[in-house]
Amino acid sequence: MELLDRDILGGFAFRWLHILVGIAWIGLLYYFNFVQVPGLAAYGDEGKARNITIVNIAQRGLWWFRWAAVATLATGILITGIVDDYFKGFMGEDSVFGIGHNVSISVGMVLGITMAANVWMIIWKNQKVVIANAANVLNGQEADPNAAACGRRALLASRQNMIFSVSMLFFMVGASHFYNVFARTASPGDAWLFFFIAIAISALLQLNCLGIFGGTAPTNKLLWPYENHKNAIISSFVLWGVLWILSEIILG
Ligand code: HEM
Numbered sequence: 305m306e307l308l309d310r311d312i313l314g315g316f317a318f319r320w321l322h323i324l325v326g327i328a329w330i331g332l333l334y335y336f337n338f339v340q341v342p343g344l345a346a347y348g349d350e351g352k353a354r355n356i357t358i359v360n361i362a363q364r365g366l367w368w369f370r371w372a373a374v375a376t377l378a379t380g381i382l383i384t385g386i387v388d389d390y391f392k393g394f395m396g397e398d399s400v401f402g403i404g405h406n407v408s409i410s411v412g413m414v415l416g417i418t419m420a421a422n423v424w425m426i427i428w429k430n431q432k433v434v435i436a437n438a439a440n441v442l443n444g445q446e447a448d449p450n451a452a453a454c455g456r457r458a459l460l461a462s463r464q465n466m467i468f469s470v471s472m473l474f475f476m477v478g479a480s481h482f483y484n485v486f487a488r489t490a491s492p493g494d495a496w497l498f499f500f501i502a503i504a505i506s507a508l509l510q511l512n513c514l515g516i517f518g519g520t521a522p523t524n525k526l527l528w529p530y531e532n533h534k535n536a537i538i539s540s541f542v543l544w545g546v547l548w549i550l551s552e553i554i555l556g
Pocket of ligand 1: 319322323326327329330376377379380381383384409412413416417420473476477478479480481
């Protein structure tokens with residue numbers, strides 16, 4: 305039963321499960337961003353069709369989406385707990401898996417954990433209001449005046465997660481297949497510097513999607529990355545390019 309060997313369990317079996325549930329989560333994130341949101345917008349004034357789609361499709365999709373996020377987070381954290389000495393030495397010269405590996409997986413994990421927090425604390429919290437409103441209106445009850453603002457907050461966080469996803473996956477896969485080689489000899493000081501710059505840039509974006517810098521209204525120019533899915537795709541690759549080039553300069 306090689307699969308029960310501690311290093312194989314953490315290094316392979318949980319990694320496989322982690323990628324499986326990660327695909328489910330990010331697959332649904334891309335479905336919501338690229339298919340469902342533009343599809344609902346295309347309904348225009350057909351309020352009834354929109355509400356039926358929200359109740360029958362979005363509600364089901366969001367169940368799988370939020371539990372896949374939990375499963376991805378749990379299996380990811382379990383990998384670090386089961387594999388022997390995973391973070392031993394962390395960003396020190398004597399780190400077991402190397403400074404390059406550890407700084408890369410740390411950036412990937414911070415992005416992934418932020419995304420999981422967005423799923424539960426922003427997207428789901430606000431979508432519950434949107435779904436309840438759609439169901440009430442279909443039953444002939446009064447519309448909730450807060451539903452549109454809740455939908456907007458959920459949309460901004462969902463597009464932010466889409467933007468983070470490209471860099472998150474790059475640093476996650478890069479830990480064992482790129483940064484472990486190219487940044488193996490980076491100094492602890494450089495690793496921390498890159499880590500803090502990457503986290504600071506991501507934190508500014510996260511605060512921006514919450515509307516901290518000028519609110520959530522479409523008139524706020526800082527919300528350009530979230531105004532449609534094409535802007536979000538462009539922004540995701542700009543963020544990835546900036547972080548990758550910074551890592552080459554600082555860690556290389
Ligand atoms: C939610 C927070 C997440 C945490 C805490 C986390 C944690 C981890 C850890 C510890 C590893 C092992 C890295 C290594 O040492 O090689 C890993 C690898 C990986 N993760 Fe995540 N992860 C998260 C989210 C995601 C998501 C959303 C995806 C999307 C599919 C994903 C996909 C992957 C992939 C593809 C690998 C690389 C496997 C390899 O190249 O060998 N992770 N993750």
